[in-house]
């Protein structure tokens with residue numbers, strides 16, 4: 060797997076910005092920069108789309124230009140207003156603004172129809188009665204030229220009449236198409252008389268039943284760009300072979316001509332970024348929906364606790380290139396940590412509680428201890444956390460028979476409780492049947508309040524804790540990668556769903572949180588000390604039952620990878 064890192068952003072421009080600089084120098088578009096983001100509303104946006112959004116809207120911002128949001132809504136059978144609305148919400152959430160330039164390709168259907176008529180009149184388009192299978196057969200292959208359709212030389216009059224009747228609804232679905240008359244021997248298969256219009260009696264989410272013929276992507280896209288006077292039409296590499304067709308339609312019609320530029324799409328390890336595959340995960344119930352926090356969709360990432368700042372930083376760091384690669388998901392997680400470390404308030408939360416009784420602490424006493432809200436930003440102040448005789452600590456922070464490198468709590472050993480006291484384990488209580496440790500008996504040293512011993516003695520570990528009487532209960536959902544292999548879609552011999560991680564969600568139902576978290580609202584994000592960043596779930600969390608999603612653990616694998624690389628190259 061290839062891992063790419065670009066840290067020093069804005070040093071040395073990428074190739075797209077270099078093209079734009081050159082066009083500005085030669086005054087190609089009269090000094091204008093006008094881009095667009097053209098999603099098809101057939102699914103939710105994912106992190107790959109974010110790369111395209113940041114690129115298109117980012118370029119518009121940098122060059123004092125404009126960027127349109129345009130729905131490429133030419134396939135009514137797969138599209139839906141739910142997707143339209145989610146896309147609008149997601150682009151806005153990322154922090155971009157299209158002003159009053161929200162467009163739909165379907166708004167251009169009449170104009171596109173007129174352009175098609177023009178091409179027919181020029182003898183550059185014809186109605187073809189071959190079946191879809193025949194069209195495929197006639198197209199030929201990369202090594203063999205195609206064969207001309209027997210309908211290719213229909214008269215202009217006949218073509219005009221048939222196309223008009225296609226529009227009028229006289230013919231059944233797929234019985235005829237309108238094709239561009241280009242070159243059946245072209246080495247580029249896209250130029251072998253591509254289909255421009257198909258018959259589809261389907262209701263469109265915007266135009267209703269007005270149309271029963273729908274234009275295809277290649278015909279629609281270039282002309283929509285032209286109508287909106289886009290200067291740079293930025294798209295992903297798979298459209299490189301479509302560029303001659305993009306140019307052909309515009310040249311034949313002699314209309315305003317934007318420049319198509321292709322860049323490598325984002326691939327991310329341990330996930331899939333194809334709407335078709337993501338749709339499958341949703342429809343077949345592998346996840347709970349498009350906004351499942353394990354999904355690489357913007358809706359899923361947001362629910363998980365990702366911030367727009369972290370995603371924009373990620374897109375900035377990966378940059379744009381001409382060659383496909385897989386970006387390590389650890390980089391995305393790293394960007395989130397960097398952002399949340401600065402901003403997220405800290406909290407004490409015990410995910411797998413183990414009861415601790417401080418034998419020498421009075422039954423009815425409660426002390427309020429001062430805790431720092433964010434050591435990275437002292438302006439966030441401090442708070443009080445209650446301490447009492449019965450506490451919870453993390454079950455994993457105790458071992459009855461600790462191996463050599465385990466420095467946390469063990470029988471006879473002393474550790475520090477964060478913001479509180481030193482405690483020492485004096486006894487272990489077990490379930491008589493299972494042998495499971497159910498409680499620790501400890502003593503505390505009142506002289507160590509605040510976390511230091513006056514006699515200067517040291518401890519090797521600091522644990523988080525909560526007071527049992529004051530703790531609030533919560534459910535915490537721990538997420539791992541959705542797939543067990545870096546490139547789940549990369550194998551031809553197996554289905555990507557074979558690699559779904561069965562442990563991608565672990566639900567902890569009996570977590571204990573410091574009482575201050577009672578004020579946490581859906582979408583709020585905290586750092587649970589020593590564990591990670593956690594976001595209050597916007598769907599399932601209620602007043603009675605708090606539910607947190609783990610956005611990301613504290614341990615930074617990306618920072619580790621970078622350190623290792625620096626060592627080996629440095």
Ligand code: ATP
Nearest residue numbers: 097098099107108110111294295324325333334335
């Ligand atoms: P899919 O191929 O997954 O079904 P799509 O790429 O066709 O989806 P669109 O709605 O057409 O989805 O995409 C809108 C824009 O986002 C296009 O310009 C497309 O090139 C870009 N885009 C889509 N996926 C990625 C990606 N992984 N990385 C960068 N840009 C992307």
Ligand code: MG
Nearest residue numbers: 098099131276
């Ligand atoms: Mg597309």
